[in-house]
Amino acid sequence: MNIENLQPLFKPNSVALIGASNRSNSIGSVVIKNLLQSGFHGCIMPVNPKSPSIEGVLCYKDINSLPMTPDLAIFCIPAPGVASVLAELGKKGTRAAVIISAGFGSGEGEEGLRRRKEVIDVAKQYGIRLIGPNCVGLLIPPIGLNASFAHVTPDKGDIGFVSQSGAVVTAVLDWAKSKHIGFTHVLSMGDMIDFDFGEAIEYLTKDPETKTIILYIEAITNARNFIAAARAASLIKPVIVLKPGRSEEGAKAAASHTGSLAGSDDVYDAVFQRCGLLRVYDMNELFDTMETLARNQELWGDRLCILTNGGGIGVLATDKLIELGGTLAQLQDKTIARLNEVLPTTWSHGNPVDIIGDAPGERYANAFRIIMEDTNVDAILVLNCPVAIVPSIEPAEAILNAYKANNRHPKPILIAAWLGEGAPAEEARQLFAVNDIPSYTTPESAISGFKRMVEYYYNRKKSLVSQAEHQKFHYQESHDILQKAIANKQDWLTEIEAKNILKAYNIPIVETFEVKTPEEAYKEAKKLKSKMVLKILSPDITHKSDSGG
Numbered sequence: 001m002n003i004e005n006l007q008p009l010f011k012p013n014s015v016a017l018i019g020a021s022n023r024s025n026s027i028g029s030v031v032i033k034n035l036l037q038s039g040f041h042g043c044i045m046p047v048n049p050k051s052p053s054i055e056g057v058l059c060y061k062d063i064n065s066l067p068m069t070p071d072l073a074i075f076c077i078p079a080p081g082v083a084s085v086l087a088e089l090g091k092k093g094t095r096a097a098v099i100i101s102a103g104f105g106s107g108e109g110e111e112g113l114r115r116r117k118e119v120i121d122v123a124k125q126y127g128i129r130l131i132g133p134n135c136v137g138l139l140i141p142p143i144g145l146n147a148s149f150a151h152v153t154p155d156k157g158d159i160g161f162v163s164q165s166g167a168v169v170t171a172v173l174d175w176a177k178s179k180h181i182g183f184t185h186v187l188s189m190g191d192m193i194d195f196d197f198g199e200a201i202e203y204l205t206k207d208p209e210t211k212t213i214i215l216y217i218e219a220i221t222n223a224r225n226f227i228a229a230a231r232a233a234s235l236i237k238p239v240i241v242l243k244p245g246r247s248e249e250g251a252k253a254a255a256s257h258t259g260s261l262a263g264s265d266d267v268y269d270a271v272f273q274r275c276g277l278l279r280v281y282d283m284n285e286l287f288d289t290m291e292t293l294a295r296n297q298e299l300w301g302d303r304l305c306i307l308t309n310g311g312g313i314g315v316l317a318t319d320k321l322i323e324l325g326g327t328l329a330q331l332q333d334k335t336i337a338r339l340n341e342v343l344p345t346t347w348s349h350g351n352p353v354d355i356i357g358d359a360p361g362e363r364y365a366n367a368f369r370i371i372m373e374d375t376n377v378d379a380i381l382v383l384n385c386p387v388a389i390v391p392s393i394e395p396a397e398a399i400l401n402a403y404k405a406n407n408r409h410p411k412p413i414l415i416a417a418w419l420g421e422g423a424p425a426e427e428a429r430q431l432f433a434v435n436d437i438p439s440y441t442t443p444e445s446a447i448s449g450f451k452r453m454v455e456y457y458y459n460r461k462k463s464l465v466s467q468a469e470h471q472k473f474h475y476q477e478s479h480d481i482l483q484k485a486i487a488n489k490q491d492w493l494t495e496i497e498a499k500n501i502l503k504a505y506n507i508p509i510v511e512t513f514e515v516k517t518p519e520e521a522y523k524e525a526k527k528l529k530s531k532m533v534l535k536i537l538s539p540d541i542t543h544k545s546d547s548g549g
Helices: 004-010 027-037 079-092 106-126 166-179 197-206 223-234 248-258 265-274 283-293 311-323 333-342 361-372 393-405 423-434 443-462 467-472 475-487 495-504 518-525
Strands: 014-018 043-047 072-075 096-099 129-131 137-140 145-148 156-163 183-188 212-216 239-242 278-280 303-308 379-384 413-418
Touching (some): 004 096, 004 197, 014 027, 027 145, 079 096, 079 106, 106 129, 156 166, 156 197, 166 283, 183 197, 197 212, 197 223, 223 239, 223 265, 239 283, 265 278, 278 283, 278 443, 283 443, 311 379, 311 443, 333 361, 361 379, 379 393, 379 443, 393 423, 413 423, 413 443, 475 495
Parallel strands (some): 014 043, 096 129, 156 183, 156 212, 212 239, 239 278, 303 379
Antiparallel strands (some): 137 183
16 A cells, blocks of 8 residues: 555645535534644645635635635535536645535435446546545644534644544544544544545554554445555554444345445454454443553553442452453452451452442552552452542542552553542543543443453454464465466356365365365265265355256
8 A cells, every 4th residue: 555645645735625605504614723823834725716715814716716725625515516626736746635514415416427437547547546536634733733513623642543433533532522632633534535445544653653543434445455554554553443234134234324335244353353452342442441451551460459438339340341351460468468458347358349338548559559569460340339427539539649650661551430420530530631542431331441452452462373374374275275266267266166275275175175076075074074065056046046956
């Protein structure tokens, strides 16, 4: 993939908004306000033939009136006019565009498909890279660029977020704002007629400011590029994927939304796991996982210790951990002995470490310091129930100070769950958020976030194929089978060919023989000591059961 030509798209010095508007609540009005109010230091040029100025900024009537060639063009005009304006910009030297406008798909019939082809042809002719069409836009907080109609401008952070759905973009931005979680890039991909997921992943992988990549995927357009980019990315930084369409009905809905087939969900599952990506299944899981992985903590293992001032919520957390296949850390004897010295005699004497409901900040901190030094513990979940005698902020401050004071590496991961909907609990959660500590409102969501962190840890290990494994693969055999099939102009591999490719990569298969006569079938059947089937093998019959074969 060539991502060198993406500079005008992601680091523009000038932006033209085609279709800027003074009309209240129009997309052109929202986008120009976002552009002007988000801190972008480059030149912003509104284009509208009917308005001399927009938001107090000089407006240009057409492309020829622009005082300079814009690096990036944003389109908010109706679909029929996009191709001709894009061609004018291409002649002028613009090499990047975001098409927010819809109307370029099969939903608009032959006319929509004609417009789509016309825009693609113009972009290829002038070497213009495109995001969209039918998208929310492009946001790059580090340079103050908000070229979108999103309702909030995200904070600067270290997450790269790429989504096929505009609705998911705005939902994630809304949640992240409340959590003080920021982004390097937010890319609303829309119909992906040019720039796709593979290029987005490759670009974000090479971006030093991006520490975590989040993907919302409904369909992959270029599987080879996606797999290559995703595998490389997961070796360097966490990649989280939310992909809907697991049910047949959901897949149909996704196809109608994106205009492309979603494909078998089992295939996506296998690809994500093999690439070392972490898949989540709904928005709650996405938020829980972002909360944990976006905080840039490095996990060293899966053994969790639960520190709590309430026995009941400690049990709930334990149940959820075991339900999700997690591991409750076995505390060392010396840890138990040291905890006996600083805790009331009524403490739980095990994990979960219940330090009793009246626990002040000092008691939390003392127990926390001791647990941090237990080499059997990889992560600590600290739970707090609101009580009248100890303000929620007090144990939060004590835990945070104890965690910061311990500079030995590696040290256990800190996860916090401060229960309650009132101001005291929210103040404590905000304290953790601004200090980059994952925090939650329930023990279950905290456990879910931790478990996703563990899955990422193990998926990443699985994605690394050793040199010894590579040497066991018979690449030439699979290559020869595929080349023969291509030469024969086959649309499908035969069952024998497909199984031989699997066998070349040491994937277990049912033993299979190709025979041409009843006598050969009898001879091969004698070699098999279990049940067997006889199937037809014909290049003209793809589905054997349909023809009684």
